[in-house]
Amino acid sequence: MELLLVILLFLYSTIFIVGFTGNLFMVLVTLHSNKLRSICNILICVCCFCDLLLFTDVIAFVVSMLTPLTQELCFYISIPADFGAFASNACVLAIGIDRLIAVAAPTRYKLLENERYKYLFLQMTFPVIYSSTLLIMGFGQRDPRRNVVCLLPESLGHAYDMFALSSFGINLFVPPIYAYVYFKVKNMSDNNSIKTVFKSLSVTVWFVVCGWMTTDLIGALTVILPMDRSVARMVQLYCGTFIFTSSAFNAVVYYKFSRDYRSAMRTMLGLSNEVSIADINIYQQASDPPKSSNQRPFTNTS
Template identity: 30%
Template sequence: MFEDVHPWMIPLTFFYMIIIPIGVFSNLIMIICFFINPRLRSPFHILLTLTCLADGIHVCGQIVFVVQLLTNTYSYQSTCYFLNFFPVIGLTIAAPLLMEIGLDRLLAVSFPIKYREFQFQKVLYTSIHLVFPILYTSSILYLGFMERNNELVKCAIPTALAGVSFKVFTLSSHVIYVSIILAYLMTAVLLKFHDTSSRFKAVFKSIGVTVGIVLFGWAITTVSNTFGYFVTDDFEIFNLIQMYSGITVNIAISSNLLIFYTINPEYQMTVKMLLDGSFGKLPTFTDSASELQNLRKNTKSQDS
């Protein structure tokens, strides 16, 4: 079965056979929680749910890779692009969404009164946050489409993007990750000086832990991908570096449910009620923005 396969590819097969169902299940439950709990309908939770959707689709991109390894088959790189079209969307849009979530939290703490007003224009406010992720992802997809070729490859997410498109994605990711770190650090510092509700702190802590794990995974991945160009000219070895560096990311994006269930009482309650079938008794929706009025008790309103 694996006669013509590099021996270091074999452990990856078994890793992805385990992580794929875990990642799909974890993010699917997070998405279900959004739909069954009316309290999770704020713009923040919309962005978070879209991130979980992106992560779930991303991890599904390893299915083609596993099938081709098990069957010892290859595909043209151009075919691989289309086979992993949606997983590439999940791959590229997730980091910009995390950045927008960070900006949302920063805005909530910095301008609570104005932020509350934005919650009454949910569609417009959320749409503005989606502009950059959509434009960024569309640009990467366009570059990947223009670079399609007929080279035979083991189809994985990294091989779906060839040449310049993957380099642009890798290098631009560094800028996005730095922006994410700055947004969350600024929010954390501001929270130290303001009296916030326990619910708001739980939300920020859970997303903060998620972002931290994801950033750690992506840091390893992007650094490996960047320096991989300087380490070897062998395409097979470079492909191995890409695949192994993606292990941490796949673990991170498959951990959303575990993190939010452990830290965030809202998701913990929703998951428990989902399991025992009592989610119909969930309380009616109360926009979390109303809690933000207490973020700055000793600060003047922006409108004054």
């Protein structure tokens, strides 16, 4: 077994424990808590579920280190992980679009809350179609004669090249959207509680974007630049650690920066009672004057 693969196995195993547990916890706490039922919270939950699927790729990798796997078998084993990787990448863009609509047209966004399931269906259309298309391309790249180290680049064959390039393009749109949302929220009110609404989401997004952009950039370079195929694949396998690492700390970030998630997590673990929070939209708070001098600022993730 190559030393570089042994090191990679250690890195992925460590990240897997943190990432799989954390994202599973995020999904469970969203299902458990009644106050995490906004459109944005549901989209965050979907992203965490996709990240959860992504981390199953580490299991396929460990299996391939213990016994030879053909590229065709690797493709079939990695379908959940590959779908999770593709959809997670697109979900970050979907959340950005949701926040853009929320701050650009708050009145219309309130109406969408009444049709949330139709709206969520539309939001998830692109991630599902995008992921399915790449999987179909990967299906056509199956090779039953070649043994591989079973991770995302190898499971897709040459279809990975299309994923690396398209993913890089998707992530180019994410920073401008979130930057616009940030400045829009910043200009809504001088109240610091309004400015902290997007903190946990923004920190997570920047982690993910940096992870994906780094991986996509390296992946794109290995496709464009003349490079030995075996060297290129090893580089792609290692740069995948950026994606796994950026997706591993969702629970930590939301616990640290979001009062609602922190309260819901502690309640689910039995460490505290869930704090009653008024069902008030933050954008209404930003535009309406306080009804009372005793009204306390409210922070929500949506």
